[in-house]
Amino acid sequence: DAGITQSPRHKVTETGTPVTLRCHQTENHRYMYWYRQDPGHGLRLIHYSYGVKDTDKGEVSDGYSVSRSKTEDFLLTLESATSSQTSVYFCAITGQANTEAFFGQGTRLTVV
Amino acid sequence: KNEVEQSPQNLTAQEGEFITINCSYSVGISALHWLQQHPGGGIVSLFMLSSGKKKHGRLIATINIQEKHSSLHITASHPRDSAVYICAVAQGTGNQFYFGTGTSLTVIP
Numbered sequence: 394d395a396g397i398t399q400s401p402r403h404k405v406t407e408t409g410t411p412v413t414l415r416c417h418q419t420e421n422h423r424y425m426y427w428y429r430q431d432p433g434h435g436l437r438l439i440h441y442s443y444g445v446k447d448t449d450k451g452e453v454s455d456g457y458s459v460s461r462s463k464t465e466d467f468l469l470t471l472e473s474a475t476s477s478q479t480s481v482y483f484c485a486i487t488g489q490a491n492t493e494a495f496f497g498q499g500t501r502l503t504v505v
Numbered sequence: 506k507n508e509v510e511q512s513p514q515n516l517t518a519q520e521g522e523f524i525t526i527n528c529s530y531s532v533g534i535s536a537l538h539w540l541q542q543h544p545g546g547g548i549v550s551l552f553m554l555s556s557g558k559k560k561h562g563r564l565i566a567t568i569n570i571q572e573k574h575s576s577l578h579i580t581a582s583h584p585r586d587s588a589v590y591i592c593a594v595a596q597g598t599g600n601q602f603y604f605g606t607g608t609s610l611t612v613i614p
Contacts, residue, residue, distance in 0.1 A: 424599060424600055426599075426601060426602070428602075428604075433606070434606070435591070435604045435605065435606040435607055436591070436593075436602070436604040437604070438601050438602065438603075441599045441601050443598070443599050443600075449599055451601065483547075483548060485548075485602070487595075487600055492553070493538075493550050493553050494538060494550050494553070494593075494595075494602070495550065496540075496547055496548040496549070496550075497547070498547045499547055499548075
């Protein structure tokens with residue numbers, strides 16, 4: 394199994410609080426991604442990174458920020474959590490283009 | 506943005522049946538991935554395709570780049586194949602994925 398770990402696995406938080414999810418990889422892969430999975434929408438890209446300090450927005454980036462200060466860690470921050478951000482969040486990694494992708498176990502986030 | 510469509514959305518089969526799941530996409534891609542997700546579970550990559558056909562055990566995946574279409578076949582289906590199968594296309598400078606909404610497969614013994 395590829396070395397990719399998400400933390401926490403489950404979290405309940407209150408509306409308006411900041412939340413940070415962590416994705417850690419031991420594969421030295423260049424590309425890292427954050428996706429959210431919602432019923433009826435499938436998986437959608439939030440943000441991605443193509444190197445240390447190099448990040449870009451995906452299709453559902455509003456209300457989220459990311460940081461990548463080291464190759465192995467990619468952090469997703471909900472600046473002020475809202476109920477619409479209740480979701481399952483997946484981190485993924487790939488090496489170069491056209492290589493296999495590996496997914497973390499997912500983080501179930503509930504905003505109350 | 507790439508529009509990715511999968512069919513069928515839901516599929517119930519008897520054990521031993523041959524199963525086909527289809528995926529079509531709207532614009533050019535660098536690769537297409539088939540993923541598997543068990544209930545409450547994580548996501549596992551089954552295949553990565555940029556052309557032709559790949560086989561792994563009872564699973565076969567094909568892609569037709571000109572027609573922008575891919576199929577995932579399961580031969581001699583088994584109850585342990587019950588899962589959601591997701592088609593994802595990779596494109597863009599970040600090699601990011603765009604996903605179909607998935608096909609929920611149930612194989613009955």
